[in-house]
Amino acid sequence: MSPLPDLICPAGSLPALKAAVDNGADAVYLGYKNDTNARNFAGLNFDTKTMADGIRYAHGKGREVLLAINTFAQAGRVADWQKAVDAAVDQGVDAIILADVGLLDYARNRHPQQRLHLSVQGSATSYEAINFCQREFGVRRAVLPRVLTLAQVEHVIKNTTVEIEVFGFGSLCVMNEGRCWLSSYACGESPNTVGACSPAKYVKWDKQPGRMDTRLNGVLIDRFGDDEPAGYPTLCKGRFEVQGETYYALEEPTSLNVLPILPDIIKIGVRAIKVEGRQRSPAYVTQVTRTLRAALDALKDGGERYHVKPAWQAELAKVSEGSQATLGAYNRPWR
Amino acid sequence: MNANFTIPRFRLPAFVASLGHKLPQWPHTLALVAALNAALKMKLLPESELLLLEDKLFRVRVNDTGGEASYTYRNGMFRPVFRPTREPDLAFAANLSAYLQLLARQEDPDTLFFNRELEITGDTELGLIVKNMLDAIELPRLPRLPLTSH
Ligand code: SF4
Numbered sequence: 001m002s003p004l005p006d007l008i009c010p011a012g013s014l015p016a017l018k019a020a021v022d023n024g025a026d027a028v029y030l031g032y033k034n035d036t037n038a039r040n041f042a043g044l045n046f047d048t049k050t051m052a053d054g055i056r057y058a059h060g061k062g063r064e065v066l067l068a069i070n071t072f073a074q075a076g077r078v079a080d081w082q083k084a085v086d087a088a089v090d091q092g093v094d095a096i097i098l099a100d101v102g103l104l105d106y107a108r109n110r111h112p113q114q115r116l117h118l119s120v121q122g123s124a125t126s127y128e129a130i131n132f133c134q135r136e137f138g139v140r141r142a143v144l145p146r147v148l149t150l151a152q153v154e155h156v157i158k159n160t161t162v163e164i165e166v167f168g169f170g171s172l173c174v175m176n177e178g179r180c181w182l183s184s185y186a187c188g189e190s191p192n193t194v195g196a197c198s199p200a201k202y203v204k205w206d207k208q209p210g211r212m213d214t215r216l217n218g219v220l221i222d223r224f225g226d227d228e229p230a231g232y233p234t235l236c237k238g239r240f241e242v243q244g245e246t247y248y249a250l251e252e253p254t255s256l257n258v259l260p261i262l263p264d265i266i267k268i269g270v271r272a273i274k275v276e277g278r279q280r281s282p283a284y285v286t287q288v289t290r291t292l293r294a295a296l297d298a299l300k301d302g303g304e305r306y307h308v309k310p311a312w313q314a315e316l317a318k319v320s321e322g323s324q325a326t327l328g329a330y331n332r333p334w335r
Numbered sequence: 336m337n338a339n340f341t342i343p344r345f346r347l348p349a350f351v352a353s354l355g356h357k358l359p360q361w362p363h364t365l366a367l368v369a370a371l372n373a374a375l376k377m378k379l380l381p382e383s384e385l386l387l388l389e390d391k392l393f394r395v396r397v398n399d400t401g402g403e404a405s406y407t408y409r410n411g412m413f414r415p416v417f418r419p420t421r422e423p424d425l426a427f428a429a430n431l432s433a434y435l436q437l438l439a440r441q442e443d444p445d446t447l448f449f450n451r452e453l454e455i456t457g458d459t460e461l462g463l464i465v466k467n468m469l470d471a472i473e474l475p476r477l478p479r480l481p482l483t484s485h
Contacts, residue, residue, distance in 0.1 A: 013471040015440075042460055043384050043467025050471075200460035207456050230449050253449075281470045284443035319446045 004296050005270050008066065008165065009289045010278040012044040017054045019282040024293030027064035029097065030054065031278065036069045036084040038121055039278040040195030051091055064094040068278075070119035071195045072100045082106055089114050097143070098122070099192075104137040117165070118142040121192065123179055125152075127159035134162050141165055143274060146172060146256060150330045154268040163271035168258045169288055170276020171232060171321050172251060172328055173197070182235040187217035203233045214238075222253075229253070229323040237321075253322030259295050259308045261330060266299060284319050291315050344452075345432045346399050364404035364415045367395065371406070371413040379472045385411075387464050392416060394423035399430040425461045428454040 009025035011017035020028045031037025033045040046054060051067075058065045067088045073081035081103055088096050089111045096114060098104050099121035107116055120143040124130050133139040141163035144153060157164050173180070173191075180197075184190040187202040198216055206213040214222040214233045221238030224230050231237050231253020240249040258265060258273070265273070273296075275288050291312045298306050317325055374380055388408040396403045405416040405423060433452045436442040444466050447453035455462045 013467065015470060015473055041467065042387070042464040043471065044463075200463045203459040205454075205456055205459065207454060212454075224451070226451065228451070230451060280445055281440070281443035281466070283440045284446060286440075287443075318450070319443060321449055323449055 004300060005165075005266060006064075006272040007168075007289070007292055007296060008272050008274040009285060010170075010275055010280070011054065011285065012039065012041075012278040012280065013282070014046075014050050014054055014057075015282040016278075016280075016285045018057055019285040020289050021058050021061050021063050023286050023289035024297075025063060025289050027066055027094070027272075028054070028058055029066040029068055029274070029278070031068045031070075032084055032087070034080070034084070035074075035195040036071055036081050038068065038070045038119075038191050038195050040071075041200065041279055044279060048087065048091070055091060055093065066095045066097055066117065067091075067093040068097040068119065069103065070097055070099045070121045072121075072192050073103055074193065078102070082110075086110070095141070101133075101137075104133065104139070108137045112138075115140050118162075120145050120167070125156075127156045130156065130160050130162050134160070141271065143167075147329050149332055150261065150264055150268070153265075153270070153330075157269045164269070165272035165274055166258075166265065166270050167256055167328075168262075168265075168273035168275060168292060169316060170255055172254065172256050172326070173234075173236070180236070183216075186219050186221075186235055198232070198234045205233075231321040252324070252326075254324045254326045255316075255320035255322075256328040257313075257316050257320070257325035258327065258330065259292075259312060259316070261327060262295055262308075263299060263303050263306055266303070280319075287315055287319055343432065344436070346430050363402050364406065364417070367404050368406050368413045368415045374472070375411070375413070380468060381471065384464055384468045387461070391424040391458075391461060392419060392421065393465075394419070394426040395434075396426065396428040397431050397434065398428055423457055425455070425457040425465065428456075 006026035007024065008027045008029055009020035011020055011028045011030045017028050017030065031039060031045045033047050034040065037045065055065050069081060069084050069088065085096060085103060085107050094115060095117050096107060097117040097119045098107060099119035104116060107114060116137060116139050118124055118130065118133050118139045123145055124133065124142055125145055125148060130142045133142065139162060143165045144156065146167050153164065153166060181190050183197045187199065189199050191197045202217040204215040206215060210226055212224045213220055216233055216235065221233060221235060236250045237248065237253045239246050242249050275292065277284055295312055317323060385408065390407060390409055392405060392407050394403065394405045405419045406413055407416050429447065429452055433447050437444060444453055448455065
């Protein structure tokens with residue numbers, strides 16, 4: 001059996017960071033309070049002071065801090081992104097997670113000692129792309145987009161020496177990450193430009209008798225009956241009318257959950273497992289970290305007797321979007 | 336926070352709500368506003384985000400008690416609004432158990448929202464600001480009770 005992968009947990013605030021560390025994360029990932037990260041929501045994330053506190057807390061308990069600067073530098077404001085890279089190095093984060101090749105190049109040249117990871121937003125799905133980033137920018141780890149099957153992930157791992165990180169739990173962003181412009185179609189802003197998909201200022205939850213309508217910039221994207229579970233207001237999880245039928249044409253509101261295939265993920269040599277959800281509260285971070293830690297620990301001694309406990313699944317289903325979970329692309333038959 | 340105690344999901348019987356509607360709404364409004372102002376005094380809420388709350392009207396409705404509280408933030412203080420004359424900028428509606436679970440940091444608001452146990456209407460961005468502001472508060476660590484933890 002390969003060594004256990006690191007458990008990488010999200011932190012949108014200091015209490016969330018502490019929850020992750022206290023419940024068994026090997027590393028936390030976080031972002032600055034601005035559009036240099038892909039979860040740029042009002043009130044979320046870290047300023048220099050809370051970041052310093054967070055780093056001190058994590059390092060004090062022997063855990064790592066990974067900083068996401070994973071949006072693309074916007075024309076005319078490249079310096080803002082470069083400053084964020086410099087600040088992260090100054091603050092002593094263990095690695096910076098980058099997506100923009102221009103920034104990767106900057107970080108590599110300016111701070112050759114700094115460990116760099118390729119963000120999921122970098123959208124590298126082939127070993128050629130990943131090896132390119134290793135050769136050119138010294139990237140040590142790549143986070144794979146949630147579009148690959150398990151066999152494809154294995155193929156990548158066999159052909160690269162870059163560490164591979166995959167998503168283990170959380171809301172799905174079904175498109176080829178880093179390339180989706182659906183949100184811009186409705187409201188002119190997308191993750192890669194402003195750091196948020198479907199920014200809250202365009203979202204309206206409209207309560208009507210017996211139902212709730214979800215609107216994005218006035219466009220009706222879903223309608224829930226009073227007993228139906230809800231999801232995030234992203235276009236990919238909206239219901240569309242296709243040839244006279246209205247249904248979730250792209251993806252249902254659901255969360256990814258890899259517990260059933262965790263032994264396979266470890267066997268093929270995945271180096272780290274990431275939990276989505278920097279926008280979520282400390283309660284979520286506690287619940288998900290605790291559950292994944294327990295599952296990973298159950299695999300520590302070879303995992304012959306590993307089975308997914310109903311209690312784990314119940315805990316994860318409860319915090320899931322649409323209250324349901326999926327194995328996502330990992331077990332799809334496509335290629 | 337405290338792993339020794341979990342708040343169950345419950346719903347008060349319907350007659351409680353019908354009673355609640357007949358009771359004056361000011362005691363819990365005052366209690367809520369006092370709690371918020373106490374948090375202000377302890378400097379638990381960040382100034383930059385407080386500015387975004389200026390003059391906004393908030394309404395918190397407890398479905399199963401029939402209770403309702405409206406308040407606003409003005410000139411550095413939360414203030415009760417007893418007879419709101421307009422629709423709130425941001426309104427929450429949930430059962431008492433959901434609010435208790437939120438306050439204890441036992442459940443995440445997104446979870447309650449997905450499960451349709453928490454309703455958020457009005458200015459969604461304002462809702463996010465409030466949620467993230469509350470999440471970022473560092474609660475003082477409570478001493479652990481010498482009970483068995485699970
Ligand atoms: S619309 Fe969906 S797939 Fe596209 S960026 Fe948003 S969450 Fe991801």
